Amino acid sequence: MSIYRRIANLFSRASVEREIDAELQSHIEMRIEDNLAAGMSAEAARRDALLRFGNRAVMKEKVTAMDTALVLEGILFDVRYAWRQLRKSPGFAVTSVVTLALAIGANAVVFSLLNALVLHPLNVPDAQSLYVIERGSDHSPSQSYPDYRDLRDRNRSFSSLAFYDIAPAGLNSDGNPAPVWLYETSGNYFDALGIQPYLGRFFHSSDEHGPDSAPYIVLSYAYWQSHFQGDPKVVGRAVQVNKFPFTILGVAPPKFRGTEVFYAPDLWVPVVNQKQVEGWSELESRATRGMLVVGHLKSGVTPAQATADLNAIGAALAKQYPKDDDAISFTLTRPGLYGDMLGGPVRAFVAALMLLAGLILLAACANLGSLFAARAADRSREVALRLALGSSRKRIVRQLLTEATLVSLAGGALGMMGGVLLLRWISAWQPVPNMPINVPVNPDARTYLVALLLALVSGLFFGMVPVRQVLRSDAYQVIKTGASGVAGNRRFTLRDLLLAGQIAVCAVLVTSSLVAARGMVRSLHSNFGFVPQNTMQVSTDLDMAGYSGDQVPLMQRRMLDAVSAIPGVTAAGYASRIPLNLGWGDSTVFADSTTDYRSSKGIADAMEYAVSPGYFQAAGTTLLAGRSFTWHDDQNSPHTAVVNQEFARKVFGSEQQALGGHFKMWGGTRVEVVGIVEDGKYKTLSEDPQPAMFLSILQSPTSSMWLLVRSNRGPAEAAAAIDRTLRRLDSGLPLTITTWYKALDTALFAARAATIALGVLGCLGAMLAITGIFGMAAYTVSKRLRELGIRIALGAQRGEVLRAALGRVFRLLAFGSAAGVVLGLAATKVLSFIVYQATPRDPVVLAGVIAAMLALGLLAAWIPAQRALAADPLILLREE
């Protein structure tokens, strides 16, 4: 085909030009030869030849320009024709462009999520070979420093292994200490990842010489810009971290934000200085785990080989340190999402979203396919006429496809614009207060490319629907009988199937969003095991304010007494941690009879909290049996615990046996159960019941604390009163005061984000269902308006007219919805991973889906139905 040759010429311009040059040269030489033969002098012969020829460069331009012109002319002609056709039916054009814009926008946004969170999470060189090491069968990503050192030094699979953790600290660079969020890392962190400094230098493993030996800071580019105004002289500046002197070494490159996707740190410090940064350090304890290990595989080493290598080391460690590393094993996972802990649900959820977004695009294509088919049927007279006049079918198909492509590109561009706005907003969003956590999903070139490809492919997809119809059409028949009399004859047309399929897809979307919304509502009203209403949370760390040793519990008691005395406060208590907050601690529990404290010999792994007297009243946790703590449960008394029902069942068999029973903790501490409280939620809303134990904070003191204050005053008033009271005790206390509800945002974040995303997709699905049903109904009615008019003239009742006009549409709606609900119920099993109590077997959801689909059908069919009823036989008969 010549068009391909022309296009090929556009790309091989150099060789085309060489050939033209040679041709022109031979022409001129032949002219000179003839001139010489005619008796001219050599010079005159040459001048004459060149003069006749004119400017060669210009001619060459003209010849090559011919190619471009020919290609563009053909395309331009088709585009202009398609544009004119679309202009003639603006309703059709706008509907199809908007439909496609919604579908492609949704896909671009979800693909951006997939791209940013799953496909290319971390901005490090050679990211494909980067892995995080997880431990045990439960895939916990947390490791201890001694284990890390052994893995780093003994493995033969990784080019190097780095170690990191997240922590807050106070940074003082100009006299005003400010809270910062940082990474504590091994010295080789930047070298292992292959990152080069933007400014100054990074710290290296050669800087580490034991505890607190490397007081160095590397700033993130964003923090350097916002707090040091991009001043290049910060390199070498002395600053203070928690009052300890540190030196700024350099600045990380702008695109590097560490090894966790959601967390944008302010700076990096060496983990050997953990004591200064966090106020405590258990780096040398092999059983204290909590940090992540990450590294590049050596080239040629597969993940399976690396895992085998690590497990060989694990077996040696288990033998060497049976107390701490009993039965230890390792697996690998992709970095960036805190191992599989966030990674599992995030990947599953994004994959589910991608599937739903794909379904939306499919529904939109089906929608547009039936619109285009209907349009082609309407234009069958025009097509037949052109065929009769000698136009080739290929040419007509090309024009139909050009029209579809024009629509799809316009829709894609519009959708991408909307998508980019949404993505910018998501990227700027800070879901967790006072912590640099966000979801960086700004679109990159890949997103644009995918949107463009989707637009083109879907354009071809729905553009092809009417092609068969066009190719089969018999010009003679169409012109003879006219274009009408299409609908209502055959049992099922392609358009019917498309509409039913589209409705099924929409029903899937509506079902899943309803399931998610219902799960969300339930989880908000489910039993947390505490009552967050009317409760303020005060978090503080006495260590940062200079208290240590025995001063800590004394000061905590004074703080508790002070806030309890505030008028309106009904209960107050404090704890080392509170449930459903960022971070948690758990410990292995052993039977009272055991003497073997290897973790594999434990009988339960329980959430561990240290709480003060009064905590349960303040938290609103119901005490079911026994007693709660008193001020006598201190260092001088036997160790006591309050446990939840799950703990009682799992460790003692029943709640009755638990009360007064004993268990042992790691190291052999014997603990007596003095009370039993209700079960609750501890890590996430969607978790299964977990065993939990509450120890007396007087027996296991900590300097960081959360003070819970329940009062009958408003939050603002209560916060001000608490702040005033505590400042009177010590004006230097670092305090964060929020309502408990606000603090729960973190725990609810995932479920909330999921619900919003599914809600949006559900709305898109509903809109597509409306436009699809509307298009079909309107088309059927307009096709059969004459027939309906005659029926009315012959005395048909309203109900009969409607049945004739829309019966088919509603049969399709019922059929499609039923199929969709069944599929949707199967699909929502995936949701239960993320959304608490998202069960599809819920009569409310089923009824909701059916009601929603029915409402959508009625809404979409309303206008066409009005038109059918208003069919005036007189006017219609007069028309022909």
Added chain:
Amino acid sequence: MAKNDLQGTLDLLVLKTLSQMGSLHGYGIVLHIQRASEELLSVEEGSLYPALHRMEQSGWISSEWALTETNRNAKYYKLTAAGRRQLHEAEKNFEHLVKGVRAILRYA
């Protein structure tokens, strides 16, 4: 009425020349048109090659490199089947044009 401009006329001259002479290079086409029209028509060499290129791209003529009688390398063009149809069309159009113009000239 189809295109009856000068470009169409040049196309017609080139196609006709190739149909009469078989295979010819650009310079040969110029010479032939000049000779056959008894020196009445002379093809402007600057517009011949863009036209040849366009006709080749449209599939009316095909080309190949060959040696001339004087052992010079030159690009020879010849008519394709599509070109023959196109020539037929162009001749008809030209007859129309001539008829039309003549009718106007004779109009009194």
